[in-house]
Amino acid sequence: MKVEIHNVFKNMRYKFFQTEDGIYYIVEIxxxxxxxxxxxxxxxxxxxxxxxxxxxxxxxxxxxxxxSFDKSSAVLATGGVAVFIATIFRGKIEMFKTELPLYIKIIFLIVMIFCVFLIRLFVNKVKFHDLYKHVNLKQLERFEIKVKPQSFKHIGQMFASYIFFLFFSVMSYIMFFLDGNVFVLIGGAAMLIMFSLVVNITVKEGLTKIEFIK
Incomplete structure (x- = not known):
């Protein structure tokens, strides 16, 4: 069946939809x-x-x-912040380079990835408690569904986002091992956080084909 998927307000981890018989369901990613x-x-x-x-x-x-959320304004704002940061650190990135032994670089990398992991756990927990303020999912009847991508455009958006953030996070870590630039390591962590958020658009707002599993 096809249903209209809706976003939960400011909570990308959950969606909801209504079936033809008027019953609502909350989807958990x-x-x-x-x-x-x-x-x-x-x-x-x-x-x-x-x-x-x-x-x-x-x-x-x-x-x-x-x-309302103006996506074009958000993109412009993000671009403006990126330009501002680039302007501040122009010519100063060399200051972040350090001569570190290989084992120290490996430790730094592991610590940074672990921090990203903790941040994602924290965000997931916060979003769970945000929803819990309105409803306790453990008290609701649970079902399972399979969700299909909405279109080839949806698949393309997922693939492009996946490759983009994965590529820049991996390249950042490679560059860190080559020149020991801590600033690049932090940038790689930011890309890794964005990469971990790609899962939230596997189910996106709009008309979507679903199938209840018996």
Missing amino acids: KPSFWKTLFPFLYWFFPFPVYKVEDEKTIEGIQTPESW
């Missing part, structure tokens, strides 16, 4: 190491969904009509 590393796996494995019988719950988690 459960964190998983392998599915975060290979987000395309989400299209081959089931998602847990939770049946919501109280429409007030849905009213509490849906995006308010008065709230």
Whole structure:
């Protein structure tokens, strides 16, 4: 069947939809190491969904009509911040270069990746508690569904985002090992965080084909 997927307000980990018989379900994008590393796996494995019988719950988690998000302005703002940071550190990046033994670089890399892992765990926990303020999923009836990508454009967006953030995070770590630039290491960690967020667009807002698993 095809349903209209909606975003939970300011919470990319959860979505919701309504079936033809008027029943609402909350979709949970459960964190998983392998599915975060290979987000395309989400299209081959089931998602847990939770049946919501109280429409007030849905009213509490849906995006308010008065709230709008201008994507073009966000892109411009992000670009402006990037230019600002690049201007500040222009000609000063060399200051972050250090002569470090190989084993120290490896330790730095492991620590940075571990920090990224902790940040993702923290974000997941925060988003879970944000939803918990409105509904306790453990008290709802649980089902499983399979979700298909919306279109070839959706697949292309996923693939492009995946390759982009993976490439720049890996290249940043390689450059760190070559010249010991700590600034590049931090940049690689930022790219890795963005890479870990790609899983959240495996299920995106819009008309989507789903299948309940019996």
